[in-house]
Amino acid sequence: MSRYPEMFARLADAGQGAFVPFVMVGDPTPAISEAVIEALIDGGADALELGIPFSDPVADGPTIQRAHIRALEAGADFSACLEVVSRVRERHPGLPIGMLIYGNVPFAVGLAEFYTRCSGAGIDSVLLPDVPVRESPDFSAAAEAAGIDAVYIAPPSSSDQTLDAVAASSRGYVYAVSRVGVTGAEQAASTVGLAESVARLRSDAAAPVMLGFGISRPDQVAEAIAAGADGAISGSATVRIIEEHAPALLATDPGSPARDAELEATTAELREFVEVMKAAARRPAPR
Numbered sequence: 001m002s003r004y005p006e007m008f009a010r011l012a013d014a015g016q017g018a019f020v021p022f023v024m025v026g027d028p029t030p031a032i033s034e035a036v037i038e039a040l041i042d043g044g045a046d047a048l049e050l051g052i053p054f055s056d057p058v059a060d061g062p063t064i065q066r067a068h069i070r071a072l073e074a075g076a077d078f079s080a081c082l083e084v085v086s087r088v089r090e091r092h093p094g095l096p097i098g099m100l101i102y103g104n105v106p107f108a109v110g111l112a113e114f115y116t117r118c119s120g121a122g123i124d125s126v127l128l129p130d131v132p133v134r135e136s137p138d139f140s141a142a143a144e145a146a147g148i149d150a151v152y153i154a155p156p157s158s159s160d161q162t163l164d165a166v167a168a169s170s171r172g173y174v175y176a177v178s179r180v181g182v183t184g185a186e187q188a189a190s191t192v193g194l195a196e197s198v199a200r201l202r203s204d205a206a207a208p209v210m211l212g213f214g215i216s217r218p219d220q221v222a223e224a225i226a227a228g229a230d231g232a233i234s235g236s237a238t239v240r241i242i243e244e245h246a247p248a249l250l251a252t253d254p255g256s257p258a259r260d261a262e263l264e265a266t267t268a269e270l271r272e273f274v275e276v277m278k279a280a281a282r283r284p285a286p287r
């Protein structure tokens with residue numbers, strides 16, 4: 001059973017939107033990424049969006065592309081990533097966990113087996129950024145059979161027809177893209193037209209809407225919530241913190257005092273980042 005409805009209901013009662021950080025599983029190593037994930041949870045993340053490394057991440061900007069490369073170089077294949085997720089799930093049974101993965105992997109594994117393995121690891125949702133909603137039926141059917149929420153992207157300035165299709169197909173939440181282009185904190189998010197898109201999606205009884213792409217500052221989280229989004233997802237800003245510490249982390253031996261000190265500095269910065277971003281997700285008081 002999906003954990004998203006309980007999360008969104010609890011946050012609505014508290015007058016809050018969701019803050020969901022994204023990180024790449026395996027970046028810069030599987031073990032370090034597991035510690036990173038724990039830091040995000042400790043900082044107050046309402047849910048997680050976890051990337052699975054892929055060799056041709058067409059929707060990602062340079063920061064997350066480099067995370068793909070680091071994770072692949074560390075040997076973080078699909079199976080290794082699921083092992084990390086499974087351990088996180090054991091420690092946090094109520095936390096919604098989403099996976100972001102490119103469509104080639106489900107095709108290579110086989111749709112039924114892919115979604116079954118995701119379910120076995122405790123994953124709630126799968127977002128395929130390179131699969132448009134018009135190509136979704138086979139993926140959605142396999143996801144539903146395995147008890148996984150299929151999430152699809154609502155592009156900026158979408159037609160009503162596209163928004164209606166996204167609303168009909170998405171489960172768990174709808175990923176509203178804040179602007180055209182690829183992921184990255186270099187180009188800021190935009191909430192222009194978001195209120196209208198959210199209203200259209202809600203008229204179709206869509207799942208809750210979360211805004212992503214370019215969310216890197218607390219004011220952008222606040223703007224997304226004020227414009228009607230149910231939550232905000234931040235990826236590149238989170239990954240950039242890991243990238244800044246990766247050279248020092250990889251230059252030390254696992255279990256050494258130097259590695260432990262650098263890992264503590266990394267996780268402390270991540271916890272603080274999440275705390276600040278989460279604090280901005282409170283809904284404005286009604287006038």
